[in-house]
Amino acid sequence: MSVQDDLAAVKRRLHDLEHTVEQLERRVAAERGAPGRPAAGRPENLVPVPDTPYDSGMWTDSDDEGLGARDRHAP
Secondary structure, three states: OOHHHHHHHHHHHHHHHHHHHHHHHHHHHHHHOOOOOOOOOOOOOOOOOOOOOOOHHHHOOOOEOOOEOOOOOOO
């Protein structure tokens, strides 16, 4: 087998393992009478991020990542 074949097999097995663990968690939760984890989808505790631009005044003393400070040239 090539490395790519090995990686594909590992990914498949990992996916199968994740699926099996989710099934077991749901069964245990059902037996205990507790609400189970939601099926695949969006987590319930997401924090919405607004589409509006941030206030540029917050960034007056920061460097541009990878570009250096605003008043200096990049290397």
